[in-house]
Amino acid sequence: SAVTNSAVARQASADAASIWRFSAKGLGYTMSSQGCNLKPQPLTESTTIGLSADKAEAGTYFFSEKEPATYYLSHADYSAYVISAMRTPVVTATNTSSATTWYIEPCTSISLKTNDVGVTTAYYDFAIEIPEGVKAYRVVSVTSEGVVKLSELNGIIPAGTGFVLKGSPSTSYDVRVLNADAATPDVNLLRGTYFRNTSMEKDSFYTLTTENNDVVMKKPALATMAANQCYLSAEDVPDVEILKFDFDNIVDGVQTAVSGQANGAIHTLGGVQVLKTEKGRIYIKNHRAVLIP
DSSP: OOEEEGGTTTTSSSSSBBBBBBETTTEEEEEEEEEEEEEOOOTTTTOOOEEEOOOOOOOEEEEHHHTTTEEEEEEEEEEEEEEOOOSSSSSSETTTSSSEEEEEEOOOOOEEEOOTEEEEEOOSSSSSOOOOOOOEEEEEEOOOEEEEEEEOOOOOEEETTOOOEEOOTOEEEEEEEEOOOOOOOOOOEEEEEOOOBBOOOOSSEEEEEEEETTEEEESSSSSSSTTTEOOOOOOOGGSSSSSEESSSSOOOOOOGGGOOOOOOOOEOOSSSSSSOOTTTOOOEEEEEEEEEO
């Protein structure tokens, strides 16, 4: 659902930061947005409510209707203190304070706009349905010449899955938002950020851009990532200046991501052969994805 702060009298926007996901937990719900879950609400006034990427640390919240379509949001066991609609970060307030009620509206779609050559990337903490008239892809490998090899995604794109969307130039598409869980692809080099990130290390990543009407990825001049966008880590791809997308030769999964791989050889997901592996990372060995324990 899209949650809107009634105190500032603004309508629910269609960007990812305005979308909250409510998941049933006991008699209440957990609340999450942009990959962060609200921790249990402190039972004191004007106290910051913590955030965590770990779902196991999420608190349980109730919706108490004050009047039609407006609600208090509060700890499941104690409604004297509620979530304030006045401050950032999220804090508590007494339920008699001003600006503590919220409008809650169903969220059915989010808008995605392609660039001037008809491509964009996105990364959400909720699932979406691929709209008609466009195609969506994951990145399965990058050749030593810097050619980005793609595999098509179909139907539902799971939460936490970076993707490339290809449609008509400079066109906005309404993408259906789903409150559903789906398995993430085994191999996908695209990483993403939920929030604007200004602390990325310079020259450590590639972002989407265009060059001579071609879709490419380059290391940005400023080490900044926009919210809900994708990038390729320099650790996962060959050290080249420009990465070029190959939309004409779509591959079918990881089996073709590394061609001509010798038996026993180990490659990164970007197709770079390595002699040593790192714990917790996925590599390709004998044409199969392998997680190093």
